[in-house]
Amino acid sequence: MTPRQNRPTINQVAAAAGVTKSSVSRAFTRPEMLSEETVRKIFAAAEQLGYVPNHTARALSTGRHGNIALIVPDVANPFFPPLIRAAQAEADRSDYCVFLGNSDENPQQEDKLIGRFTGQVEGFVLVSSRLSDEQIIDHAARRPVVLINRDVKGIPRILIDSATGVAEAVAHLAGLGHKKLVYVGGPHGSWSNKQRRSAVRRSARELGLDVTVISNEFAAFESGRKITASVLATGATAAIAFDDLTAQGMLAELADQGIAVPADFAVVGCDDVLGAATYPSLTTVSNRSVEAGKAALNLLMDILQNQAIRDVRYVLNTNLVIRKTTGPARNATSESGSPDQSR
């Protein structure tokens, strides 16, 4: 019934090498304690038997599992995979294994996952956590936790500040002669959406641009298509979308309607999840999810080493990535130019 492997144990190696298991253990963990001769003997025996230390047993006696957990709201959202990949790679460098959890944007699910993982991991990285501050603080009291895109005081966190990039986008559009623009929003509860929306408003005010905000609960290609009519109805010449998927939907709809981008209308995305893979390639705000994932893991490793859990708040600024969906405003030869025919 027991699905145990009959892998050789430390005792068998000890017997084969003519030493006790303490020595075998030491040969693998602190070889400098043993004579070179003995270490050699033990390694030879281990090699010959195909011995590999039992991770579980080791974890039991040391309390160190060499695992961490990474929890994201939705693996399938293109924003996360590069982050996951980076975190993975970084964990790998320290010989850590990573558990992946998918919360489905659901706080209860997230809590349940954390419960399942606790006890086999040394620490957590929670990405865009949907838990309450209290829950996060609570978990952080048991195990080291690092947050990404969640700003809870006292918990080490990495924040991607899209406001800087969005501000650049507005300035970029202003420089191209656009006078009136639209911000196409994203999910209601989203911290990023709030951050972006207010960044657009602030910058527009400073630069004397006119902004219309259009709500659009679902950030996705199809909803981007559908919202396009309302966007055009505002008479704006440019739009900044909550994310790249929305922007991409808009591009498709504009193309269908024979509106040339960027000649007739400019579009800016956010998060750069599509790379240059739209046509025309999308001007967007950089995402720094790769750095965020990497930084979160380094921070966690650091905390696991130094015990001293510091209140780190690490902000990654973003910037505008100018590609081909933005250009001079229609009927606006920058400063001078011909009279505006559209009014």
Added chain:
Amino acid sequence: MTPRQNRPTINQVAAAAGVTKSSVSRAFTRPEMLSEETVRKIFAAAEQLGYVPNHTARALSTGRHGNIALIVPDVANPFFPPLIRAAQAEADRSDYCVFLGNSDENPQQEDKLIGRFTGQVEGFVLVSSRLSDEQIIDHAARRPVVLINRDVKGIPRILIDSATGVAEAVAHLAGLGHKKLVYVGGPHGSWSNKQRRSAVRRSARELGLDVTVISNEFAAFESGRKITASVLATGATAAIAFDDLTAQGMLAELADQGIAVPADFAVVGCDDVLGAATYPSLTTVSNRSVEAGKAALNLLMDILQNQAIRDVRYVLNTNLVIRKTTGPARNATSESGSPDQSR
């Protein structure tokens, strides 16, 4: 130095409940062995102390960890996240935790990951494994392994048969009057690539079409762009690409060169990872990665239960999803039509 939690142990619960640890253990694993009274006492004590069984200790004595590992070539490739998500969800239903491994398309890395995971997992799901058959068989001898998109005799496997969809694609193009087409390949080691390539060849032969195969090691947007020149150079009027990303890159390049799709050139992708999110929306072969992920996990759970490792080979058929990048061949009014000018 030991980062151990001072969580209550089974002994403390035992003391508090006035029983031995055996009984506490049984209360949690086989409560029907104990009197209701005792179970109640133990649960009360456990509750009061906040006791949670130690996963590691349990795993050590039972050899059952409640973990499985999922290894993919590249998390960031849009083909995988939905599969990962589905597998996750399925594992979750059985209270299993999943380790995620990213092999970076590298057999050595994959091997290393498997090594790291073995010993803490009960089984593996290897997706599009880049290991040799021998290596896979070797690992499968130690731990249950389920493969996705890899056909190794004797190892339980889930295969997404893109051949059916690709055959439909060729027929579709033939029906539209295309006479000469190109297959733009994918990674060398990829089983899917071989499968698709031979499906294209076979169908084309049956339908009397002319096919050129162009190799293209890296399946990605940029490489799709770059390969386009060679594709056009063949004089073909349609191309089937190894995957959607490649196809998308080709679309962008074609657009840049002023070649209209589908009027001047038809493009078919594979895997349907982009949905309708290209412009024009891409005709492609459906992917069944979600079902594959789910099926693989169910199969693995099954194997873990029934021990009897069966030689399962589960094939998921695909079909063509016709969108807007395919249309009548240039200069080919179906059957009749004007003489072919290009020769």
Added chain:
DNA sequence: GCTTGACATGCAACCGGTTGCATTAAATAG
């Protein structure tokens, strides 16, 4: 009323390592 079970619980070994302390042998000091 004594035997026979069935049921509930305890005992102790075991899973496979790690580690503080004791022991022994060899090296250095006096």
Added chain:
DNA sequence: CTATTTAATGCAACCGGTTGCATGTCAAGC
């Protein structure tokens, strides 16, 4: 040449559970 240190290894307890077998209890069977 003996006393003291130092280096290498062994001993045994421990990590926190699980589980086969022994023990004890109480009720039913004869």
